[in-house]
Amino acid sequence: MNKLIRIGTRGSKLALWQAEHIAGLIKPSGYRTEIVPIETRGDKILDVSISKIGSKGVFTEEIEAGLLNGTIDIAVHSAKDLASEIPDELELVAFTEREQANDVIVSYRKDINLAKDKLKIGTSATRRVAFLKHFYPHVEAATIRGNLQTRFAKLEAGEYDALLLAYAGVYRMGFEHLIVEKIETSYFVPAVGQGSIAIECHKKLSFDKKEILERWVNHPETEHCIRAERAFLRTLQGGCSIPAFGYAHTEGNMITLKGGIISLDGQQIVKAKHSAPPADFKALGERVGDEVLINGGSTILSDIKSYASTT
Numbered sequence: 001m002n003k004l005i006r007i008g009t010r011g012s013k014l015a016l017w018q019a020e021h022i023a024g025l026i027k028p029s030g031y032r033t034e035i036v037p038i039e040t041r042g043d044k045i046l047d048v049s050i051s052k053i054g055s056k057g058v059f060t061e062e063i064e065a066g067l068l069n070g071t072i073d074i075a076v077h078s079a080k081d082l083a084s085e086i087p088d089e090l091e092l093v094a095f096t097e098r099e100q101a102n103d104v105i106v107s108y109r110k111d112i113n114l115a116k117d118k119l120k121i122g123t124s125a126t127r128r129v130a131f132l133k134h135f136y137p138h139v140e141a142a143t144i145r146g147n148l149q150t151r152f153a154k155l156e157a158g159e160y161d162a163l164l165l166a167y168a169g170v171y172r173m174g175f176e177h178l179i180v181e182k183i184e185t186s187y188f189v190p191a192v193g194q195g196s197i198a199i200e201c202h203k204k205l206s207f208d209k210k211e212i213l214e215r216w217v218n219h220p221e222t223e224h225c226i227r228a229e230r231a232f233l234r235t236l237q238g239g240c241s242i243p244a245f246g247y248a249h250t251e252g253n254m255i256t257l258k259g260g261i262i263s264l265d266g267q268q269i270v271k272a273k274h275s276a277p278p279a280d281f282k283a284l285g286e287r288v289g290d291e292v293l294i295n296g297g298s299t300i301l302s303d304i305k306s307y308a309s310t311t
């Protein structure tokens with residue numbers, strides 16, 4: 001029997017950390033693993049903002065090609081980086097237990113006060129820029145690109161006072177000691193999928209390998225939450241470049257999903273929140289998404305699309 005699982009991944013340090021983490025979870029099953037690094041468009045183009053490259057699949061397309069042509073068995077992604085729709089032949093089989101989902105401020109300065117200081121904060125996700133404009137209008141949101149190591153190097157060189165990043169990546173890359181503030185998810189709502197690692201495979205991957213992934217890698221509670229978040233994002237027909245946010249968590253035996261969208265200038269926020277049993281994740285996500293669209297979200301989205309097509 002073929003007991004080797006070939007793991008496709010981007011080559012960045014964070015991506016390799018994630019792939020090693022998955023290999024570590026699979027190890028006690030008795031299956032062997034092999035890590036296959038694959039370069040993506042998003043890794044090659046570093047000088048243009050993601051929203052201008054055309055966001056859909058910039059970090060995933062080449063890896064998905066490996067699944068389709070059979071050079072790898074599974075692909076490991078930050079769940080956040082996955083487009084809301086994946087190719088028909090592929091499926092998501094597992095989601096790892098979610099790390100703390102919140103965003104953090106990191107800095108080499110210890111005296112930083114986000115609520116008061118006129119800081120220059122390096123960040124690029126449209127959601128973070130818009131939230132900064134909304135909640136902290138006195139700070140300057142400055143564009144930054146590159147992998148986490150590059151961003152920290154720019155921070156250390158003094159190009160920014162601080163960076164705004166996902167806790168999960170900061171922690172995984174060993175920069176936790178530079179965190180000066182953890183931002184609450186209750187108002188600075190994370191991106192869909194933030195903090196979890198998703199496993200994608202061909203629908204035709206062998207039954208045995210799928211079973212290994214479900215048993216050793218998947219965290220069912222996280223899975224239901226992220227599937228609800230992704231159903232929400234699909235309803236908005238948005239990828240990771242729109243300033244949408246979505247975060248589900250379990251309360252007792254229900255999951256609660258908060259989702260919404262914020263205008264690029266931070267002026268308007270439309271959000272909705274509902275709860276449902278975990279098995280109803282899809283209906284929950286769609287309900288939150290529909291409510292957001294009806295209550296002004298569709299206007300915000302069409303404004304963003306017309307802005308994107310003129311810049």
Ligand SMILES: NCc1[nH]cc(CCC(=O)O)c1CC(=O)O
Pocket residue numbers: 078079080081164165166167168169170193194195196
């Ligand atoms: N967009 C890049 C990216 N993709 C996943 C993470 C961190 C890990 C995660 O959020 O799951 C990051 C860096 C960041 O957003 O700060």
